[in-house]
Structure formats: C-alpha cells, structure tokens
Amino acid sequence: MRDVKGIDNTFPFSKDESTRCFVNIMGTYKRIKKRNNTSGEGATNWEFFQTLDEVFGSRSSVLVPDAMLESSLNSLMQDLSNDPPDSPTVLDLDATLPSTSTPRNKLTRKMNVLEFLNKESEEDAKVMKKLLDTEAEKLAVEKEKLVELKEIRTLFQKILDKS
Structure with a gap:
C-alpha cells in the first residue's frame, strides 16, 4: 500500500x-x-x-451447482491426463463427489459421534480408575512408611532413655 x-x-x-x-x-x-x-x-x-x-456483512454462496462442478472437474481431469473424457484414467465423478446429506445420514453421523464419545468416556473412566488405584497404593505405602518411622522414633527414644 x-x-x-x-x-x-x-x-x-x-x-x-x-x-x-x-x-x-x-x-x-x-x-x-x-x-x-x-x-x-x-x-x-x-x-x-x-x-x-x-x-x-454477507458472504456470497460458495456452493457450486453440481453440473458446473462436474463439468469443471471433467475438463480439469481431461487437461491433466490428456486423455478423452471416457478414458478409464479419468475419475468417476459420481463416485468421488460426496452425496448430499439426508436426514438418515445426519442421524447416522450423530449416532457415530455419540458412539465415539461413549467409547472415549469409557476409556477415560478406565484410565481414571487405574490412576485412582495407583494413588491409593501410593497412599498405603506412605502410611506404612509413617508407621515404620514412628517405630524407629520409639526405638531411638528407648535407646536415649537407657543411656
């Protein structure tokens, strides 16, 4: 500028x-x-x-009509491959283009997401349980150490009292 x-x-x-x-x-x-x-x-x-x-304030639509998209992709693929459009090297656009979403597809996707989240939640719960078990074991070991230290202290006190 x-x-x-x-x-x-x-x-x-x-x-x-x-x-x-x-x-x-x-x-x-x-x-x-x-x-x-x-x-x-x-x-x-x-x-x-x-x-x-x-x-x-407004964005123009970025949705390209399927006919235009297919036409432009066919010409692009033809230019890239330098083969005729019905050649086997050109992609089958109907197979590669995403299908339009139907309510059933949306429901299936939501169910897949829910299944994924449930699975992740179960795995997180397992990890948390393992972590809590490990922490409980550490706490038990620390309590044992404390008991042993108290016994050592008592022994030292007895030795001091005898001397």
Missing part, C-alpha cells in the same frame, strides 16, 4: 492514521454486528453500519 500523501500532498492524513481509523471502524462494525446477532439486545444504530454491512 502506497502512502497517500506521496500521491496527493493535499490529503490531510498519514498512512498510519488512515490504517488506525480503518481498524477502529472495522472493530466498531464487528462489535455492533455481534451485538445485533445475539438475542435479548436491541439493534444498535450507527450511521456507517448499513454501508459497511453491505460490503462486509
């Missing part, structure tokens, strides 16, 4: 001032956008919000 003053001497702000101003404006826009998207709070009005929201 060039310095605007280098191009137009009459421009009253430096590059740093312009950048700082833009960063502040974007921060204000994002804060208001976030506040407006949360429930329970009224919409905040700001004179520049609508203009900025038109530019930065």
Whole structure:
C-alpha cells in the first residue's frame, strides 16, 4: 500500500492514521454486528453500519451447482491426463463427489459421534480408575512408611532413655 500523501500532498492524513481509523471502524462494525446477532439486545444504530454491512456483512454462496462442478472437474481431469473424457484414467465423478446429506445420514453421523464419545468416556473412566488405584497404593505405602518411622522414633527414644 502506497502512502497517500506521496500521491496527493493535499490529503490531510498519514498512512498510519488512515490504517488506525480503518481498524477502529472495522472493530466498531464487528462489535455492533455481534451485538445485533445475539438475542435479548436491541439493534444498535450507527450511521456507517448499513454501508459497511453491505460490503462486509454477507458472504456470497460458495456452493457450486453440481453440473458446473462436474463439468469443471471433467475438463480439469481431461487437461491433466490428456486423455478423452471416457478414458478409464479419468475419475468417476459420481463416485468421488460426496452425496448430499439426508436426514438418515445426519442421524447416522450423530449416532457415530455419540458412539465415539461413549467409547472415549469409557476409556477415560478406565484410565481414571487405574490412576485412582495407583494413588491409593501410593497412599498405603506412605502410611506404612509413617508407621515404620514412628517405630524407629520409639526405638531411638528407648535407646536415649537407657543411656
């Protein structure tokens, strides 16, 4: 980014001032956008919000129609392989493209996630039980040490008393 003053001497702000101003404006826009998207709070009005929201507020769809995607992939694969489209080296796009999600597929995925989480939970419980058992063993050993130290102390006391 060039310095605007280098191009137009009459421009009253430096590059740093312009950048700082833009960063502040974007921060204000994002804060208001976030506040407006949360429930329970009224919409905040700001004179520049609508203009900025038109530019930065919406994202264009990134979903490409299947026909266009298949067409572009076929031409890409053809260019890469330099073979005719019906050649066996060209990928079968119907087999490689992800299928559209049906409610059953979503349910299956949710069930798989739940099964995974349950399995992980069971494994974590086993690890925790093993850890607790180990700590209990350590505690028992420390108690034995304490008993032995008390006996040694008693013996030393008896030796001192005899002398």
